[in-house]
Amino acid sequence: MKNIYKIQLIGVGGQGTIKASTIIGEAAMKKGLNVVMSEVHGMAQRGGTVITEFKIGDADSPLIEEGAADLMIAFEPSEALRAINKVNKNSFVIVNSSPIIPFTVSLGISEYPELSSIFEELKTKINHLIIIDAQKIAKEAGNIISENMVLLGAACATPGFPIRKELIIKSMKENLPPKSLEVNLRAFEEGFSQIGDN
């Protein structure tokens, strides 16, 4: 069996999941690793669930087998549960604690579970669970929009993550507009420092 590192990202349209994924993927390529990634485009541009998944190493398909993800970054709490089939109890799971409530809940045609019960369930299932208030940290760093970089920073600090911090930062510089780079780097560093000994 070959050594392949599998990352699943899940969020809601507009949260910057694809940008965070591209930064990781390009960093992996620059390190000389093979990387394949799958993105979602099209109808769900805003408001829908957005999934990217990728494999770093000697793989052909970007789609991750159920239960096989090494790392999952969930940009929204309920979305972490939506993709729970992709992880196992030993996966690292990073979850943003700020919910995004869709209009279907206001219309009464779907339900959003209590946040506490979402976290409770994740805790019983996942050994390496990291819950982060990325929105708050991003706001403090200078812009609420940078929550994707907070989560990326945290991901980069998890044990087993195959790419060094310096390479990710280099990739950020190549993929983000210069105007917002400073705030994004701050958000990334703050996210990175959230990870202790898990």
Next chain:
Amino acid sequence: MKVKEILTEKEGGKLFLLGNEAAVRGALEGGVSLVSTYPGTPSSEIGDVFYKIAKDAGVYFEFSSNEKVALEVSAAAAASGLRSFVFMKHVGLNVAADSFMSTVYTGVKGGMIILSADDPSMYSSQNEQDNRIMARLAGIPLLEPSNPQEVKDLMKFGFELSEKYEIPVLMRTTTRISHMRGVVELSPVIKGKEKGYFEKNPEQHVVVPAYAVKMRKKLMEKLGQIKEDANHSSLNKIVDKGGKSLGIITSGGAYNYVMDVVSENDLKVKILKLAFSHPFPEEAVLDFINSVDNVLVAEEVEPVMENEVLAIMGKYNINKKVFGKLDGTLPRIYEYNPDIVSKGMAKVVNKVLIDREIMSTNLPLPVRPPVLCPGCPHRGTYFALKKAIKKLKLKEEDIIYSSDIGCYALALQSPYKMADYCISMGSSLGIGCGFAKATDQKVISFIGDSTFFHAGMAGLVNAVHNKDKILLVVLDNRITGMTGGQTNPGTPVDGMGNPAPEVSIEGIAQGSGAEFVRTVNPLDLKETEKVFKEALQCEGVAVVITKYPCAMLTDAENRKKGINIKYTVNQENCIKCLICVKDFTCPAIYIKKDGSVNINPLLCDGCGVCVQVCPKNAIEVKK
């Protein structure tokens, strides 16, 4: 990576490219001169990249009014000796089919590639058709890439093949290939010819029966020769993992899943990967079948290669087991993934495959359907129309809403529920005509600006000529919205980014002879409602054009200008009537757990239409 690098990055460099971006680079490395398309997911990003780089690349690019026109533009360029590239989503090839079939007959001089992006599992489409069957129907050579590197390389190969046999070439991708990102090693970009020259030869270019019968014969001869190329092509390769009990024949995305399952489980099998798969390389496949005990065919959507394999085995009287879709080893519908392929392979290999524990949750998860964006002008159109219907005391359950392909079809959902029938691009009018004749029900057809130009105009002319009583609402948001914001004939910019004449929808409607034609701003709810009330009482064809730019355009404009207006609910004035939540339903407006109505400032687009909806003036600009 910046988009420009797809053009500027040097030979030997590596880029992390989307399959669609790799198609652009491949076209450039192949010396393409002319590129045309009608946008359609999952192929749209190819056009988005050309729109940004065509000028610098010295390539002509256009968003044609529909796929048939796009194909014709590329066909003429290829007939003039230029290399051309036309791309579309799978159902786009249906629109182009008439000219597609004939272009294969007439052939080409310069290389021509037609890319069809199929959509297994129908992420953004109305059907799951497999255009490898279209290749067989037309008699056109077919290439099936498995990853972005292959997309790029096959573009170049495709141009050469196309010129060698003077025939267009079809490339079939799927959503997972078009939207897959991977490391791509680059070759040099070659500048294509600037202009071609069309040499007259009616026997080759005019498909009157007398000439077509000869073309048909010539096509069959060409296909015979191309088959020999496919038989010996290095694009059709064998991966030998050391074992002959099972041979797997596969292509495209399915190959990736097969490889990952084989590697992970260390399976001793033999794999034949077909990237040059039509004409089907009979000899190469026959050799492969003879070298293994049993065969598994893994392919996405229809059992196309499986049928070809069975035919070969019948022809040569070979008695071996063929596993695939027809015997239920693998599913016939929807896209594959490693788990589905693994489940199928577990039935046919003598080994227990890795089977992981799968977690699930019992908590209810919120549904997140695609939704009209905050600030979307279509919301105003539907809200005002609903009000006009109510004021006129028309029975809504008797009204037939004939919708079309575009964001506005999202009015299918609650609370609007204004889409009863929708089948294909431009169909809202033809379908509307049929309902108007077949029933006494009121008919309202909806169509977008781009879809109107694409295939709606013929339907309008039909409605007027046949005296149908229809209200046609053209939701003109000044852009092709659902595919990400491409230009169309109503936009003052063309595919090269140059200024262009705006074709007037109102002028076309008036020219058709429609009885009532009016243009209105849908953000002005009162005026829109008034216009709809008049239109609904019209006895013939009434056309109402609700014209206001897509929120993606106004948002970008506001960002540029530094305009950042947000609205908020004044809780003292709010009586919780919930009209803004339950009837207007902007995704930015929500009810908090305490029952209060609030506006999410992150989502609010500042359009202010909700202010007009509120009976108590409780919505105001946030200070």
